[in-house]
Amino acid sequence: MRRVALSISDLTVKIGGKEILKRINIEIPERRILAVMGPSGSGKSTLLRAINRLLDLVPGCEVSGRIRIYDTEVYSSDPYKVRKLTGMVFQVPNPFPNMSIYDNVAIGPKMNGLVKNKKELDDLVKWALERAMLWDEVKDRLKDPPSKLSGGQQQRLCLARALALRPKLLLLDEPTANVDPINASKIEEALRGLVESHEITVVFVTHAPYQAVRISDYVAFLYMGELIEFGVTKEIALNPKHELTIRFLKGEA
Amino acid sequence: MVELREVKEKLFMITSLLLAILAILPIFHILFSIFYNGLPVLISAGASFLIDPPPPPGRGLGGIGPSLVGTLMLALISSLIGVPLSLASALFAVEFPDNIISRGVRVLSKALLQIPSILVGMLIYVLMVVPMGRFSMLAGSLALAIMMIPYVTTYVEEALESVPKTYREAGYALGLSRTKVVFKISVSIAKRGILTGILMGFAKVTGETAPLLFTVGKQRQLISIDPLGYTDSISLLIFDFIQTPYDNWHKVAWGSALILTSIFLSIFLFTRNLTKRVVL
Numbered sequence: 001m002r003r004v005a006l007s008i009s010d011l012t013v014k015i016g017g018k019e020i021l022k023r024i025n026i027e028i029p030e031r032r033i034l035a036v037m038g039p040s041g042s043g044k045s046t047l048l049r050a051i052n053r054l055l056d057l058v059p060g061c062e063v064s065g066r067i068r069i070y071d072t073e074v075y076s077s078d079p080y081k082v083r084k085l086t087g088m089v090f091q092v093p094n095p096f097p098n099m100s101i102y103d104n105v106a107i108g109p110k111m112n113g114l115v116k117n118k119k120e121l122d123d124l125v126k127w128a129l130e131r132a133m134l135w136d137e138v139k140d141r142l143k144d145p146p147s148k149l150s151g152g153q154q155q156r157l158c159l160a161r162a163l164a165l166r167p168k169l170l171l172l173d174e175p176t177a178n179v180d181p182i183n184a185s186k187i188e189e190a191l192r193g194l195v196e197s198h199e200i201t202v203v204f205v206t207h208a209p210y211q212a213v214r215i216s217d218y219v220a221f222l223y224m225g226e227l228i229e230f231g232v233t234k235e236i237a238l239n240p241k242h243e244l245t246i247r248f249l250k251g252e253a
Numbered sequence: 254m255v256e257l258r259e260v261k262e263k264l265f266m267i268t269s270l271l272l273a274i275l276a277i278l279p280i281f282h283i284l285f286s287i288f289y290n291g292l293p294v295l296i297s298a299g300a301s302f303l304i305d306p307p308p309p310p311g312r313g314l315g316g317i318g319p320s321l322v323g324t325l326m327l328a329l330i331s332s333l334i335g336v337p338l339s340l341a342s343a344l345f346a347v348e349f350p351d352n353i354i355s356r357g358v359r360v361l362s363k364a365l366l367q368i369p370s371i372l373v374g375m376l377i378y379v380l381m382v383v384p385m386g387r388f389s390m391l392a393g394s395l396a397l398a399i400m401m402i403p404y405v406t407t408y409v410e411e412a413l414e415s416v417p418k419t420y421r422e423a424g425y426a427l428g429l430s431r432t433k434v435v436f437k438i439s440v441s442i443a444k445r446g447i448l449t450g451i452l453m454g455f456a457k458v459t460g461e462t463a464p465l466l467f468t469v470g471k472q473r474q475l476i477s478i479d480p481l482g483y484t485d486s487i488s489l490l491i492f493d494f495i496q497t498p499y500d501n502w503h504k505v506a507w508g509s510a511l512i513l514t515s516i517f518l519s520i521f522l523f524t525r526n527l528t529k530r531v532v533l
Contacts, residue, residue, distance in 0.1 A: 054422055059351065084428035094419040098441045107437070108427040158423070165427060 002029035003070065005201035006051070006169060011065035013046055015058060020046045022225045023065070028218050030070075030168075031195045033202040035216035035233070037209060037248065042222040044205040045091075048171045051203065052086040053079040069169050084112055087162025089172040093154035093179070095146035095161065102142035104157055105129060108165040124164055131194060132160035133186045152183025159190060163200075170194070172204035176211065188215050209249045213237045221245045284514070291511025294504045302508060306474045307490070310499040317509050319473045323484035324516075326390055327469070328459045330480060331397035335458075336451050338398075339405035346406075347413040348435060358406070365403035370463040373399045378467045388470030390477075390484040396464035405454035412446025413439055449524050456520040460513065462488040487513045 006028050013021040021043045028034045036044045049055045051067055056079050067074040074082050095104045105125045108114075115121040125142075129135040134156040138149070146154055155175060162170060170191075176184035192215060194200045206212050212219055212233070219236050221229040221244070229236060229245045240246045295302055298314040305316030342362070346355040377396040382388055416439050424434040440447065470483030473490055477483070487509045494502040494509075 052426060054425060057422070057425060080428050080430060083426055086426075088423070088426035090419060090423065092419060094417075094423050096420060096423070096438060096442070098438075098444075107429075111433055111437070112428050161423075161427070 002031065004028070004068075005030035005032070005070060006034070006203065007066075007068045008047075008051075009066045011047075011050060011063070011067060013043070013050055013055065014062045015046075016060040020225050021050070021222075024222075024227045026220055026227070026230055028201065028203075030201050031199055032217040033191060033195055033204070033215055034218045034220060035212035036203065036205045036220045036222060037207075037212050038222035039248070040207075041224075043225040044222055045173050047222070048088070048173050048203065048205055051169070051171060052083050052088055054083075054088070084165060085167055086169045086171055087165050087167035089155070089158050089162050089170070089175045091174040091177055093151055093158055095149075095154050095157045097145065097147060099146075100143045101138050101146055101149070101157060104146060105160045105164045108161060112165065114166065124166075125160075128160040128164040129157075131163050131190060131198070132156045133190045134160055150183075152179035152186070155179050155183065156187060156190070159187065163194070168199075168201065170200050170202045170204075172202065174205050174207060177207060184211075191215060209251065213249075221248065223248075287507070287510050287514050290507040291509075291514075294508035295511060298508060303512075304476075307494075307505055308501055310497065311501060314501060314505060314508070317473075317487060317490060317505065317512065319476045320485040320487045320490040320509070321512065322476045322478065323390070323469070323473075324459055324486040324488070324513075326478055326480075326484065327393050327397055327465070327486055328455055330390065330394035331401055331458050332451070332455050334394060335398035335401040335454065336405060339402050339450075339454070340409060340447070342402075343406045343409035343413060344435065344440075346410055347439075348431075359410070362403040362406040362410070365399075366407060368400075368403075370400055370461060371466070374464040374466050374468055377464070382468055387481075388468060388483050389481045390469060391480045393465045393469035393484065393486070394480070396468050397458040397461055400461055400464055401454040401458050404457055405450050408450025408453060409443075409447050412443040412450060415446065416442045445527070448527055452520050452524045452527070456517050459516055459520075460488055462486070462492050465489055 004027055006026070008024055008026040011021055011024040012019065024047065026034070036047060038044050046055065050063060051069070051074065053074060055061050055063060063075060069082070069085050072082065072085060096107070099107065102125055105128050106121055109121060109124050115124055126135060129138060134153060137153060141148070146157055149157060155178070159175070176187055179187070188211070191202050191204070195202055216233045218231065219233045220227060221242070223244050229240065229242050236245065237249065240249060294314065298316065302314065302316040303321060304318040306319055307317060308315030342358045346358045349355050373396050377392050381392045381395060385392070420438050420442060421434055424438045429437065465486050466489070469485060469489070471485050471489055471493070472483035473485040491506045491509050491513070494506040
């Protein structure tokens with residue numbers, strides 16, 4: 001029996017009094033991939049930011065309900081601890097421009113005291129870059145600034161940066177929306193590899209139904225802040241129950 | 254067949270080119286006359302121009318040593334006072350944008366940018382020179398610091414605000430504390446802009462005249478670095494000498510103008526090449 005990695009119950013998020021998410025309930029076991037689908041403005045990104053409490057940075061934001069990551073109650077814990085359990089990759093590649101490729105990956109473990117010495121740090125950086133399928137391309141130029149990488153490579157660097165924290169849960173906000181198909185498929189491959197061998201659970205937001213069907217185990221379909229449908233990907237892809245889901249899967253919504 | 258569209262475009266190009274030349278012409282004129290009049294003075298006075306006190310009226314060239322040292326000391330002390338305060342208020346205003354004090358900082362720093370500098374001189378005269386019973390380098394430095402703070406604050410604030418929010422989010426997502434996000438990410442990405450702001454503030458106060466008129470005491474005979482002693486600045490020396498009838502003092506003023514311009518230009522060039530640009 002797999003443990004529950006992420007459980008969201010009755011999550012409601014209001015920003016400036018407006019309900020962005022309405023009573024969301026989701027539960028996924030560990031080492032699985034959850035794809036969150038939905039049209040623009042449906043609350044997908046807000047859901048991700050609720051999980052790692054980046055929403056705390058948004059003024060006028062109220063969150064009610066519960067989120068648990070394994071045994072950690074997200075909203076009654078220290079947000080900085082929660083964020084160390086979760087890695088995040090953003091929609092637009094955002095490696096720190098003031099740091100080298102190496103330092104981008106090293107900053108998380110270094111600042112959070114995850115490593116004891118330089119050797120351990122080097123190993124961790126290499127591990128993260130390998131998992132993000134970037135190591136072979138950058139191993140000879142770790143001191144270069146990330147601006148020398150292509151957009152897709154930068155996004156994989158961001159994935160490595162997130163992985164270097166050894167997170168339990170990886171959150172990705174449309175990670176392939178701004179990269180080319182080759183890089184996108186590398187990222188997808190990396191995600192599959194991670195859940196299969198490294199005890200990571202993945203939540204990723206996507207616009208593209210095909211991508212969701214291709215790589216996820218579970219899907220959640222959001223529409224206007226409501227969870228329209230949630231379940232095992234295969235079942236929903238073959239037999240969507242809700243009209244809106246059908247339209248979205250067909251590419252009409 | 255020439256189309257009307259193309260004629261219009263050419264006409265527009267030529268007009269804006271001419272206007273641009275018209276706008277920058279005065280700057281070249283200033284630079285040209287300073288070099289044209291100043292360079293012969295520096296050549297005939299030699300290196301002692303940087304060390305010696307000014308000449309008596311009507312005879313010789315002497316130097317501007319005390320005023321030069323005074324200018325640099327004033328800029329240094331005012332920076333020591335002004336820069337930390339500017340950095341703190343800019344960081345505060347950017348990090349806590351909704352706080353009432355930081356709103357005050359924003360409004361005040363913009364408003365004080367254009368404060369008439371003579372008023373600052375008067376303020377320090379009343380608050381410091383009169384109670385202490387004497388002019389001093391420190392009083393001048395304080396006046397300059399007041400001139401500098403809104404300038405550097407605004408500069409630094411803008412540099413910090415130009416850092417895209419996504420990097421801060423990425424920092425927080427890595428579990429970094431607020432302090433680390435501010436210093437390792439925001440400040441580090443904006444460091445070129447911040448340093449530029451500081452050096453431009455420094456450059457600005459090296460050229461100020463009015464705040465020093467009744468604060469430093471115009472002591473230009475002896476080189477002194479005593480913060481509580483009287484001192485002088487190059488700008489004050491130019492201001493005084495240019496109003497006299499003595500030909501040799503006019504020459505000293507031209508030479509001083511060239512020195513001041515060189516200080517200003519070298520800070521400017523230094524700033525431009527100071528730090529590697531962070532490519533976003």
